Structures are given as C-alpha cells and as structure tokens.
Amino acid sequence: MTQVVVIGAGISGLATAYALQTLAQSEGKPLQLQVVEKNDRCGGKIWSRREEGYLCEWGPNGFLDNKPATLELCRALQMDDVLQRSNDNARKRYIFSGNRLHRLPENGPMFLRSQLLSWPGKIRLVGEALVPTRRDGEDETLAEFGRRRLGAEALDKLIAPMAGGIFAGDAETMSVKSCFPRIVELEQQYGGLLRAMVRLARQKRQQRKRGQTVASAAGPGGVLTSFDGGIQQLTDTLRQTVEARGAQFLTGVAACSVEGDPGQYRVMLADGRSLEAQIVISAAPAWAAAELLRDLVPDVAGLLKDIPYAPMNVICCGYDPQQIPCDLNGFGYLIPKQESCSILGTLWDSSIFRHRAPAGRVLLRSMMGGATRPQAADLSDEQVAILVQADLERIMGIRVAPEFLRIFRHQRAIPQYVRGHAQRLADLHRGLEGQSGLILTGNAYGGVGLNDCVANARKAAEQALWLMR
Numbered sequence: 001m002t003q004v005v006v007i008g009a010g011i012s013g014l015a016t017a018y019a020l021q022t023l024a025q026s027e028g029k030p031l032q033l034q035v036v037e038k039n040d041r042c043g044g045k046i047w048s049r050r051e052e053g054y055l056c057e058w059g060p061n062g063f064l065d066n067k068p069a070t071l072e073l074c075r076a077l078q079m080d081d082v083l084q085r086s087n088d089n090a091r092k093r094y095i096f097s098g099n100r101l102h103r104l105p106e107n108g109p110m111f112l113r114s115q116l117l118s119w120p121g122k123i124r125l126v127g128e129a130l131v132p133t134r135r136d137g138e139d140e141t142l143a144e145f146g147r148r149r150l151g152a153e154a155l156d157k158l159i160a161p162m163a164g165g166i167f168a169g170d171a172e173t174m175s176v177k178s179c180f181p182r183i184v185e186l187e188q189q190y191g192g193l194l195r196a197m198v199r200l201a202r203q204k205r206q207q208r209k210r211g212q213t214v215a216s217a218a219g220p221g222g223v224l225t226s227f228d229g230g231i232q233q234l235t236d237t238l239r240q241t242v243e244a245r246g247a248q249f250l251t252g253v254a255a256c257s258v259e260g261d262p263g264q265y266r267v268m269l270a271d272g273r274s275l276e277a278q279i280v281i282s283a284a285p286a287w288a289a290a291e292l293l294r295d296l297v298p299d300v301a302g303l304l305k306d307i308p309y310a311p312m313n314v315i316c317c318g319y320d321p322q323q324i325p326c327d328l329n330g331f332g333y334l335i336p337k338q339e340s341c342s343i344l345g346t347l348w349d350s351s352i353f354r355h356r357a358p359a360g361r362v363l364l365r366s367m368m369g370g371a372t373r374p375q376a377a378d379l380s381d382e383q384v385a386i387l388v389q390a391d392l393e394r395i396m397g398i399r400v401a402p403e404f405l406r407i408f409r410h411q412r413a414i415p416q417y418v419r420g421h422a423q424r425l426a427d428l429h430r431g432l433e434g435q436s437g438l439i440l441t442g443n444a445y446g447g448v449g450l451n452d453c454v455a456n457a458r459k460a461a462e463q464a465l466w467l468m469r
C-alpha cells in the first residue's frame with residue numbers, strides 16, 4: 001500500500017488525486033490517498049457563488065475546448081451532458097481604444113475594415129511576414145517579441161491587452177516562451193506567425209478535402225465551456241468522486257511543512273497532526289509550497305518564493321438591461337494600458353452563458369489589478385465601486401449604479417511567468433532530483449489555464465505511479 005498525500009485541493013490537486021486513483025486502479029497498485037486543503041471548501045480559485053439570483057464566478061468562468069485535457073476529464077466523470085458551451089455570439093470580442101469599442105477582427109477583410117489599428121499599424125503588422133526569424137533561443141519578453149514581429153501599435157492594442165486578459169500580466173516582463181510557447185514554436189517552425197496561419201489554413205483545407213476531421217477553431221482559442229451551475233460543478237464532482245473512491249479529505253487545515261527523507265516523508269499539519277507518506281504532491285501555490293519545503297529543500301523553496309503573483313479584484317455588477325445603452329451581444333472587452341482605465345476589461349457574463357442573471361437582468365464582471373495595476377489590491381470596496389462605475393460609464397455609457405454589486409479579491413491571483421521562468425523550472429527540477437517522492441504541480445509552473453492545470457495534474461499522477469512501481 002503506497003501512502004500518498006496531496007496538498008491543496010484546487011483543480012490541480014483534485015485532478016491529480018483523480019488521475020492517480022484511476023492509474024493505480026488500472027495497474028492494480030494499492031493506494032492510500034489523503035488530500036489536505038487549507039480552506040473548508042475545495043476548488044481553490046474555482047468558486048461559483050449564487051447570490052440574489054446571479055451566478056458570480058469568483059475566479060475562472062470556464063475552460064477552452066481547443067485543448068483536450070478538461071474535456072476528457074469531464075467525459076471520464078460522465079459530465080458530458082451537463083456541459084454548457086458559451087453562446088455563439090460570445091465569439092464577438094472587443095477592445096476599448098480611442099474612447100470606443102472596436103470589434104476584434106477575426107479575418108482578413110474585418111482586419112482591413114477595422115479602425116482599431118491605424119494604417120501604418122496595419123501595414124507594420126502585415127510586414128510581419130518579412131521579419132527574420134530569431135533563432136538564438138533568447139528568453140524574450142512578450143513586449144520584445146510583439147514589437148519585433150508585429151510592431152508597437154499591435155503590441156499595445158492587441159497583444160498586451162490579451163496578455164492582461166489571460167495572465168493579468170505585464171507584457172514588458174512576461175516571458176513569451178513560458179506564457180505562449182505555441183507562438184514561439186510557430187515562429188521557429190514556419191518562419192513567422194502570418195506564414196504559419198497561411199500554412200495551417202492550407203493544411204486544414206487539405207484535411208477537409210480528404211474527409212479528415214479538423215479541430216474546430218470557433219472563436220479565438222476555442223469555445224469557452226462551463227456548466228449550468230458554474231465551473232465549480234467540475235471541482236465539486238471531482239471531490240465527490242475522489243472521496244467515493246476511498247480518499248480521505250482533511251479540509252480546513254493547512255499543511256505547514258514536509259519533513260523526513262526521500263520516500264519516507266511526514267507532512268506536518270497546522271493542528272499538530274502529521275501524515276506519513278512515501279509520496280507527497282504539492283498542488284498548492286508556489287509561495288505556499290515554498291513555506292512547506294523551507295527546511296527540507298531550502299534552495300527549491302527559494303526558487304518557489306521568487307515566482308511573483310499578481311493581485312486581482314473581480315467585480316460583479318447586475319443591471320436592468322434598459323439602463324445599458326450599449327449592445328451586449330458578445331464576450332466583453334479588454335482595455336490597453338494606454339487608455340488609463342482602472343479596470344483591465346469586462347466580461348458580459350450573462351451574454352456568454354445562460355442562467356447567470358435573474359430574468360430581466362444582466363451580469364457584467366470586470367477585472368481590476370493585475371501586474372500592470374497592482375495598487376488595486378490596496379483600494380477599499382468603496383473606491384473600487386466608484387472606479388468601476390466611472391469606467392463602465394466611459395466605456396459602455398452606463399450612468400447608473402449597479403442594482404447588484406459584489407467585489408471579490410485575490411491578493412495573489414495568478415502566478416507570473418516572467419523572463420527567466422523556464423530557467424527557474426529547470427533549476428527547480430534539478431533541485432528536486434535528490435527528493436524522489438516529492439512532486440510539484442499547480443498553475444505556477446507550466447500553464448495557468450484550467451486545461452494546463454488538468455494536463456499537468458495527469459503528468460504529476462503518472463510520475464507518482466512510476467514511483468509506485
């Protein structure tokens with residue numbers, strides 16, 4: 001019987017526990033699994049709160065269907081029939097620039113007609129096809145990459161706001177190869193992004209002609225997918241399933257430290273208890289893992305502590321749609337830093353998914369803070385409400401206070417993969433070489449999206465299974 005302790009029951013910890021149970025069962029390996037979670041509830045950043053008829057997502061509101069990991073997990077959990085795909089209209093995404101909302105162009109003709117970029121900006125973007133490929137392996141920031149390949153205007157108005165929307169990050173510090181590895185791959189493989197688009201589109205046409213199925217690419221980066229009860233339905237089902245398969249959950253108690261020797265660990269809990277384990281998997285955030293491993297592997301703890309996190313306020317506003325002069329048919333908008341707004345953008349949640357607001361009402365969810373505006377974490381609720389209302393008036397013409405308002409705060413919302421992140425991961429890997437039985441997973445290392453967390457959870461479970469052989 002191998003004793004395994006998983007620390008942290010966000011999506012990463014729960015998906016690791018589930019994958020490990022599945023793998024151990026299929027290989028006939030006896031497993032004693034314990035999951036330790038600091039909070040009373042499981043789910044970590046995932047928390048779907050129903051309040052006054054509104055369904056407010058505290059953190060993520062879904063996963064994209066263009067990567068298989070989460071969809072496969074849902075299938076394994078028999079959740080296919082309760083999946084909710086975002087509304088088709090949610091493909092329309094906007095950027096606020098020059099005091100108006102511009103629809104994000106989805107094809108060539110739309111790009112030419114769009115007034116988001118000036119003509120020099122458009123010509124520079126199309127000139128990307130002529131930019132030489134950089135092959136020195138340098139860990140560029142997203143801003144350096146964007147300026148070099150697409151020009152400063154496209155960086156400011158397209159690339160940087162999108163980076164803010166996904167990572168709450170600052171393009172000037174984010175490592176392009178750690179945050180968007182596919183983009184770097186495309187440059188290396190095809191010699192540029194436009195060349196890659198053309199070649200990939202041609203490949204798809206040929207595949208269709210041959211009658212092969214082609215992955216759908218509706219909307220930028222796939223279709224946002226969730227559940228009627230919000231994304232928390234996934235973590236609730238995971239917890240119930242993992243528990244029903246025999247794992248013990250210890251909730252409302254933090255793990256304080258990991259002690260012992262490789263393959264013979266002791267996880268010390270805040271209430272004085274300790275858990276013996278041959279394998280310990282930390283699925284806690286990097287800063288928490290740093291605390292846990294401070295005495296056992298100080299060098300590793302030092303590397304973990306240095307992974308920065310950006311704060312974020314999530315502000316849910318409910319309105320009577322009569323009081324919103326702008327068309328809410330779409331996903332929402334992002335805002336370039338140069339527009340000097342307090343918010344990073346707003347998701348039109350009740351347009352994206354059904355049942356997010358009571359009948360006759362709409363729900364908007366704005367994000368404030370991130371790596372470019374970290375001071376938002378220090379604002380009072382009153383200040384946050386005033387600033388959001390001012391931005392919603394400027395951007396969407398809303399002149400009234402919301403009928404429903406909730407402000408959710410994340411002091412450390414999203415880890416930042418800044419320049420040097422890949423080297424840090426290599427150093428972490430080396431630092432853990434002598435600690436067989438100690439595994440790190442979670443969103444601080446190889447991707448922050450739910451798909452990345454689930455895929456990396458599976459890898460952590462495979463690593464644990466390998467140690468059980």
Ligand SMILES: Cc1cc2nc3c(=O)[nH]c(=O)nc-3n(C[C@H](O)[C@H](O)[C@H](O)COP(=O)(O)OP(=O)(O)OC[C@H]3O[C@@H](n4cnc5c(N)ncnc54)[C@H](O)[C@@H]3O)c2cc1C
Binds near residue numbers: 058312441449
């Ligand atoms: C506002 C916001 C919006 C987002 N939107 C999206 C989106 O739409 N789509 C998407 O794909 N991704 C989105 N993300 C990213 C995604 O939500 C996260 O990357 C993911 O949920 C992180 O999961 P995790 O399990 O790795 O970490 P967490 O969810 O942070 O879980 C870690 C768990 O460890 C626990 N823990 C910490 N310390 C200890 C300890 N000492 N002992 C025991 N337990 C401990 C914590 O309590 C927590 O439950 C968003 C993130 C935020 C903040």
